[in-house]
Structure formats: structure tokens, C-alpha cells
Amino acid sequence: MSGPDRIVIEGIGAVGGFGCGISVLSRALTEASSSPGTFDLSTGSGTVRIPAFLADVSRLGEFIPVRTLRRIDRFSRLALLGSHLALADAELPEAERSRLGIIIASGYGATGITYAFLKSFISDGDICASPTYFANSVHNSAAAHISIQLGATGPSLTVTHFHLSVPSALATARLWLAEGRVQRVLFGAVDELSELIGYVRFRMRHAPPDTPMTPLWTEMETSIPAEGAAFLLLARESAARGGYCTLEASTTGSMPNSGVPFPEAGLLVLGADGCPESGGRYAAAAQNVRVACYTPLYGSMPSGPAFDVAAGALILKGGRLFPSPGAAFRDFPATVPAGGDPVGTDRIACLTLAEDNAYGLTTLGKLPDTACVRAREGRTSS
Template identity: 30%
Template sequence: MPDARPPFSAAVTGIGMVTAAGIGTDASWTRILRGETTEASEVPALAGTRAGFGCHVPDFDPAKALGRRKALRLDRSSQLALAAAAEALADSGLDTAGWDGARVGVVIGSGIGGAATWEKQHHVLLDQGFDQVSPMLIPMLAVNMTAGYIAMEFGARGPNLVTATACASGTTAIGTARELLRAGTCDVVVTGGTEACLIPSIVSGFSQMGALSARRDAPANASRPFDVDRDGFVPAEGATVLVLERPRDARARGASVHAVISGYGASADAHHATAPDPEGRGAELALRTALADAGVGADEIDHVNAHGTSTPLNDVTEARTLRRVLGDRPAVTSVKGVVGHSLGAAGAIEAAITALTLEHRLVPPTANLHSLDPEVEIDVVAKGPRDLTGELAVSTSFGFGGQNAVLVLGRA
């Protein structure tokens, strides 16, 4: 490993969430903390597909949240992200009208981008001809556009990036945002992840590869991380945005800080397109790199917000890696039992929940965990929330292509 750099922490001064658990951070946190499963239900757009259910954001009205004209020009993934960004910036207390936009960056993770728009316009092309395709197709589907739209909305003229590392995208974005602060490139970074692709093509693709739960008779109980009877993940949509600043800058303006991000590690399995390395070597490398970056030992970690997808391979591989590196002391949870798996947004959702866990000193339970898989030899929180007395936590994310990303967070 290269020589360690001086420790650096980024303060989380704002959080905005739009998830299957609810619109807004309070609604999402409350439901996740209680372990109340969302009503994963039949999605009209998925009618006729083999896996026709998913976790959608309930009662989200883009016209009300963003204005009708603006909403019509955005893919749903961008709509969700803009709503989350507005909440996060309001929570931060920053004056977006008066800030130095050149010192404000935006880094958003998305695994797929505007797939819903692409699929819809493909049908227009086939049914009505090429001259009926929307002129907004490209700015609505391109994966970079969500970050661009956030910059336009709030006058953020600094570096503007999108990270696409599959289901690790949101975590990769937050880690990258922290590096922009560390390098002195930005004073504020708006970061997180978004995804909205509960559409036939994407869901069918996951279904055909055997990644999804087949529990159509009980969809609300289908996502069951670390449970012995898990049979695949439940697809979801959602977005979460964090506002990051240097702690001294946050203190100087009297801002409240939810938590700090003190370490980041990334790696590749270099193993398989969709399956994790059965030895967990890539995941372990990312985890150890994050710990080294934070300057903390494995025995100092008190909590893990796990990737925990509810798939047979991922959950066992992750559990073995966590036990090998951290032992069985940390209290482990996965929020996907509540909100499903929102792909590129998942890591951002989980980082936000980890920050709130540290702030409120409560670990949410892993919903739908009825019988722990005997191969999962870690302390998984279930049934109800648990008090957290420690100061440090990690949030893990792993994606197709073997892309791994881990954050270390601490109490403010």
C-alpha cells in the first residue's frame, strides 16, 4: 500500500432523500429505523414481465416538486435527484443564491441514467417514425445530465461529474466528492446517487440473469438480506443527495453536521461480469483501503451498513469478508429489506442512513430477516433498532463488473 496521506474528513451538512420508504429524509429515516417494509408492488409498466414488482417512490409528484414545465423536460432519475438536492441544500443552510458557484462541485452516481426515457422514445421511433422522437431524448437519457441539471438549478459552476460503477455508483460519487474537498478544488460538493429504471427492459434483463426475487405472492417480504430463504433482490428507484464541506468551514458558519466521512476505498474484483469474487478479495481490498485512508484500525469499527442485496452469492461473500476483516463485533444492517435495491442510488441512500445512525446512535434493523443464514457469521441487527455506543461505521457497496467502494464515517 502507498504511504498514507494525512487524515481528512468531510462534514455532511445536508441530507436529502427520496426513496421507496418516503419522500424526504425524515420519512425515509423513520421507516427504515422501524424496519417497516415498503409495499413492493406490481408496477404497471412491468405488466407481463416475469418479475413484475418493485419498490417505487410513493406519491412523488414531479410537477409539484419541480414545476410542470421543468418536470416534463427531465427523466425521472433527474426529477428524483433534483428533489433530493433541494432538500439537502435547504438542510445544509447554505445560501445558494449568494455562494461562489465556481467553488461548488457536483458529483452524482448513476448506474444506468435515463433508461425510462430511452425505452419510451424507442417505442415512439418504432410506432411513429424517427421524426416523432423527442428532441429532448439525448439531454434526458445521457447519464451525465443529472449532475448538469443540479448545477444549473443551483448555480454550481465547479467540477461536474457523474460516476457509473453499477451498484457502487453512489458510494463512488461520495468518495470522489470528498477527494475534491481534500484537494482544495472545491469548498462545497453536492453529491449522491439516483436511479429510476423500473421499466420492462431493465427489469427483464435482471430477471433473465436470475438476480431478482421471484416472490410475486408476497412482494413486501421478498427483499430479505442475510436470510436463509433469500432468493434475489427487489428492484427499486430512489435518490439521495449529501452536501459535503470541510469541517472547519461548516463550523465557521455555524452549520449542523450529521457525521463526517473520514475514509474511502475502491477496488476491482477483476473476476467476473456479474458474480462477486467468491473469496471477496476485491471487497476486502476496498475495505482495508478505506480503513487505512481514515487512519483507523479494524477493531475500531462499531457498525456496518452492508451492501446486503438479498442475493444468495453476494450476502455470503460479503459476510465472510466483513468477518475476516472486522470480526463479529460490529452491528451490521442492510436497509434493502425496506427500500429494495436502487442500483446506482443504493450507496448514497446507505451512506445517508449510516450518517443518521451515527447522529442518532440507533442502528436500524434488517427488515424481513427471520432466520439468519448459518453461513453468515456476523452480528446482523434484526427485529428492531439497536442502540449504538460507538463512534465509527463503514458503508459498503459492490457492483457488477466487480467494482467495489467503501466509506468510513464517524460521529461529528
């Protein structure tokens, strides 16, 4: 897969239950700890408090004036924060922003504002439906808000395909760069834990109280619902000014009977997120390969695989593995390397098992010691 047109992850922006920013994510990964907060749900039988990884979007004020945000819903605020964090991390000059392609992946889309739109006409009649809520409920509204704020007039894509969203959208990002349509793609994964999704999760996938996420356990549900945004600034290597790692490939498809084909990956990051049914499938896929799982740090959401990619990028850049959180591999005889071990590979693959026997696999590579790396290091030390 290596060639002149490699794709580089130049910057990462992340916000979630662990906190805000790449250094905070890096610390949570190093310490293998992150505690969920709580989310109050109103249900038919009163208010229920459930554990949840919630994101704090207050840092958005550092990047965008309050007045500009007045009509922008929480889903798009998460996306705007993630996108600005990634651009700041890469120190992308303002002049480069207008040429960005923008790709957003979300498992469920802007569910909070969609629910608010329904409420507007359910409570006051069809004639009182809110056009502002409706306009923001359109799936590509986050991509639109980002392009408007950045003045980015490149191509734009939004993918909403449950757990397949991230690997599927990353595949298209790679194509845009490989085809030379754009020099850079601002890629972002976003999901919001709205009232609606919180309730749906409560009804359909319900972990007992005080249960840590135990993603490969097939005995019971242990997922903790989450929200957040993970953004990657992707660039063609020739345009890149350094970065974390390369994005070697991203594939989706139906799981072959022979299992997932790992392209010589020395480490497999599992997107298992506490659902017993998929936990069993992940366990089957993870035989005979070194594995890691970081979902207990950011929780369960369909766009979570982007956080796995962020973790993989940090490992390849730092050269050291992060420990998988304690409960991740309970009762599971996998080859789980300890935290702090040398990476021992220049390939990390992130596996997502999605609905309908589909899978996604995103492969990252160690960034070779080339001019762009030196340029980056020279820049950060100056």
C-alpha cells in the first residue's frame, strides 16, 4: 500500500466523556481511566439516571463567537468543536481552510434537533413546526456549519450508516485525496447523546448499574452510552507538514466466512462496545492476534471507531502502547499487550463490527522518517 500518494493524519481533534483535546485523550489512554457521568432520562415510569459519557462543548467559545452559535444545535456544536481542535492541532494556516474537503460520519445524525422539531409540531400543531429546527435536522447540517465557519468550498459529504459510518466515510476520504480532488480532507465523526437516543438506548441496550464496560464479555450488556466528536485532518503526503501516522486503507463489506482479513497488522484495536452479541463476534475475530480495546474510555456510540483511529494514531506517533482498561478483556484469553510496551509493529488496524454482518477495517501505518516529519518537528520546536 505504500507509494507516493500516502495519506497522512496531520491533526486530531477529540472531545468526549474523557474531556476535550488530544492531550486530554492521550492522558486518558495512558492512565487507562475515564469515568462516566450521568444522564437523566424521562421515561414513562419517571426519571431514570443512567451512566453516560457526555461531552462538554464549552471550549467552542474559544473558536466561534457566541452570536454565531445562536441557531446551531448541540450536534453541530460538537462537530464544530472537533473540527477546530483538529485544525488547531495541525496548526493549519487560515489560508488553507477554504480548500478543504469536508466529510462527516455520524451513526445517528442530529437526533436532538430532530426530536425538537417533532416536539414543535406535536405540541403546537403542524402550522407551528419550527423551520429553524427542521433546517438543522437535515443530516448534512454539521458539515454545512463547518464549511460556512471555515469558508471551505471544497466537496462535502455526510455519511450516516450506524456503526459502519466511520470506516465507510474514511474510505471515501481516501479516494478524494488519492484522486487529487483535494489536498486535504477534514474528516469528523460525531454522535450526540440526545434525549431520544438516550431513551432508545435505555430501552434496547440496558447495562446494570455500576457495571464497567466489559466489551468482549458475552454474558450481558455492559455498554455505557456516549457522545463526542473525533476529527482527523487528512492530507496527501506531498502536502502534509508532518503528523501522526498514515491512513493506509479503510474498507467495509460483509464479513467473509473466513473472518476479517487483517493486512499484516501487528495490533488490532477492537471497536467492541459492550453489546454481548457483537462482543462474541469480536472475540471470534480477535483470536491469534495482538489486540487492544479502548472503548471503556469514551463509551459506546456508533461513530466510536474514529476514537479508535485517534488512539491508533497516538500509539504510532509515540511508539508506545496504551494499556487496555482493566475490565476490557475480562474472561478473554487474548494476547493483550501491556501499556507502555513498545509498539513492535508499523501497522495498526481498527476493527468495527456493524449491523447486518458488515465490518469495517481501518489500517494505520507508521509515518516514515521523511521530510514532512522533519518539517513538523522543526515547526513544533521553534
